[in-house]
Amino acid sequence: MSNSYTTVQWNKHKRVYDLAVTAIVLLFIAVYFGVSKATHLGRESIADEILLIRSLAATAMVLLHIVLVIGPLARLNPRFSMLLYNRRHLGVITFLVALGHAFVAIGYYGAFGIRNPLSAALDYPTTFARVSAWPFEWFGLFALAVMFVMAATSHDFWLKNLSARWWKRLHLCVYLAFASVVLHVAFGAMQTEPSDYYPLVQLAGVAVVGGLHIAAGLKELVADRRVLGGDQVKHDHAASSSEHWIDVAGIDEIEPSRAKVVNIRGCAERIAVFRLPTDPAISMSDTSTASGEPPRFAALASVCAHQGGPLGEGQVIDGCATCPWHGYQYIPGSGCSPPPFTETVPTYQIRVLDGRVLIRAGKPAEPAAAPSQPAGAPTT
Amino acid sequence: MTTASIILLLIGTYLLIGLMVGVAFALVGVVRVDPAASQRGRAWRRFRALLIPGATALWPLVASRWITATKAPNGVGTPPPPTRSMRPERRIHLVAWCVLTPLLLVAVAWAWNARDVGLTGKDLAGTDEPGQGHKPEAYP
Numbered sequence: 001m002s003n004s005y006t007t008v009q010w011n012k013h014k015r016v017y018d019l020a021v022t023a024i025v026l027l028f029i030a031v032y033f034g035v036s037k038a039t040h041l042g043r044e045s046i047a048d049e050i051l052l053i054r055s056l057a058a059t060a061m062v063l064l065h066i067v068l069v070i071g072p073l074a075r076l077n078p079r080f081s082m083l084l085y086n087r088r089h090l091g092v093i094t095f096l097v098a099l100g101h102a103f104v105a106i107g108y109y110g111a112f113g114i115r116n117p118l119s120a121a122l123d124y125p126t127t128f129a130r131v132s133a134w135p136f137e138w139f140g141l142f143a144l145a146v147m148f149v150m151a152a153t154s155h156d157f158w159l160k161n162l163s164a165r166w167w168k169r170l171h172l173c174v175y176l177a178f179a180s181v182v183l184h185v186a187f188g189a190m191q192t193e194p195s196d197y198y199p200l201v202q203l204a205g206v207a208v209v210g211g212l213h214i215a216a217g218l219k220e221l222v223a224d225r226r227v228l229g230g231d232q233v234k235h236d237h238a239a240s241s242s243e244h245w246i247d248v249a250g251i252d253e254i255e256p257s258r259a260k261v262v263n264i265r266g267c268a269e270r271i272a273v274f275r276l277p278t279d280p281a282i283s284m285s286d287t288s289t290a291s292g293e294p295p296r297f298a299a300l301a302s303v304c305a306h307q308g309g310p311l312g313e314g315q316v317i318d319g320c321a322t323c324p325w326h327g328y329q330y331i332p333g334s335g336c337s338p339p340p341f342t343e344t345v346p347t348y349q350i351r352v353l354d355g356r357v358l359i360r361a362g363k364p365a366e367p368a369a370a371p372s373q374p375a376g377a378p379t380t
Numbered sequence: 381m382t383t384a385s386i387i388l389l390l391i392g393t394y395l396l397i398g399l400m401v402g403v404a405f406a407l408v409g410v411v412r413v414d415p416a417a418s419q420r421g422r423a424w425r426r427f428r429a430l431l432i433p434g435a436t437a438l439w440p441l442v443a444s445r446w447i448t449a450t451k452a453p454n455g456v457g458t459p460p461p462p463t464r465s466m467r468p469e470r471r472i473h474l475v476a477w478c479v480l481t482p483l484l485l486v487a488v489a490w491a492w493n494a495r496d497v498g499l500t501g502k503d504l505a506g507t508d509e510p511g512q513g514h515k516p517e518a519y520p
Contacts, residue, residue, distance in 0.1 A: 131490075131491055131495070132495065152436070155430060157410075157414065160459055161459055163462070164466075165463040165466070169469065186488045207481075210485075213474075217473050217478075220470045220473075269464060269467065303464060305463070
């Protein structure tokens with residue numbers, strides 16, 4: 001997000017990423033098609049159109065599973081955060097493959113009559129008496145519609161104008177799309193496939209995706225419930241008696257250029273307490289100890305203004321607190337993105353007392369809006 | 381008219397209205413709602429075109445925001461305030477998966493168990509013939 005937009009925020013890395021994913025997708029489709037054709041010979045041979053439908057479906061399913069496990073993996077282990085890079089493009093590719101599957105299937109099953117192909121493919125005598133006769137196509141159509149809305153609103157324009165909260169809520173609908181796709185397979189392909197391969201793979205897929213999401217959600221729940229604010233309250237005798245300062249860490253507990261994330265009673269979100277390098281140009285190492293200067297700290301809300309990413313899990317790069325998800329940056333003292341960018345996060349008063357880092361409890365300071373300047377590309 | 385035809389007609393009508401609103405929004409309304417979209421240059425047509433699918437899908441919201449922006453004193457809209465907490469979304473996430481995961485596991489297991497085990501792929505070969513629909517065994 002900035003004060004200007006580009007069509008697609010491609011850079012060299014994203015172009016390579018997209019080309020690589022496209023090549024892998026095409027290779028997967030070709031291999032699936034070729035292996036299926038080679039293993040179904042003679043009387044069991046399958047029409048090429050059906051093989052293409054199945055190849056596209058399998059590819060879309062695999063992609064959807066990958067898209068869905070990236071988030072919880074990154075929450076469970078920060079080493080996987082790099083997978084979040086360009087995840088939106090991966091989601092759009094998933095939608096395009098699913099659209100290809102729907103296009104070929106509707107064309108093959110519905111385009112040979114006088115009726116509208118979509119209507120012909122969806123509208124046939126059905127019964128709920130037998131599972132194999134359920135209208136499973138509607139589950140697929142619903143999932144495709146949800147994925148369309150998500151792909152269509154994946155641009156930063158929508159993220160900014162819907163707000164991160166409502167954009168996120170809209171995109172949480174991918175869970176419904178996933179559920180709908182699983183039912184589409186369970187009541188569709190699984191019913192006409194005599195082998196146990198489909199159900200076993202599908203059960204494993206649901207267990208892995210669901211298990212990872214639940215594990216990540218529980219980890220977040222535990223972090224949200226670990227609240228400071230009782231025994232950790234310290235009174236600064238030099239300040240007003242009404243000022244409450246919360247002891248969040250010893251000065252050596254926080255790694256250089258990193259943050260400790262804390263919850264403070266009464267605060268709407270977690271707070272990231274960053275230990276700043278003495279020289280802002282130095283990002284990955286801290287010279288404060290070597291130079292003998294006391295370490296400096298800054299406290300910011302741990303929610304990135306871009307997509308609500310965990311700012312406190314990032315690090316200080318080029319003197320700015322940097323979100324690990326998409327690289328959005330904030331000046332530690334002000335909470336403002338460096339010009340020309342305009343994003344802001346709230347900041348909290350902080351001080352060091354007796355070797356401990358203290359945060360002032362209460363309402364955060366909303367940073368002043370950054371001056372509007374000509375835009376450049378975001379820091380992603 | 382069948383239920384499927386009625387549903388498809390409603391979806392088609394929604395999308396047709398959405399397409400008209402979306403095109404108008406990309407041409408005119410977008411700069412009212414978000415002045416940052418008013419830049420010119422070689423890429424601005426592609427950027428505006430890229431907004432049409434989203435505006436088509438969310439046209440009631442888009443129209444509402446457009447009208448609100450038009451009524452604003454300066455004639456342009458203001459973006460919503462930045463999100464300062466994601467706690468509600470984290471709760472939604474956990475609850476959603478705690479509900480979905482067991483339900484989906486049961487549904488897949490049930491669908492697996494309820495398969496027409498007497499029918500083989502060979503028996504169902506006719507279901508994949510074009511123009512025959514998927515499930516001739518369910519036809520009267």
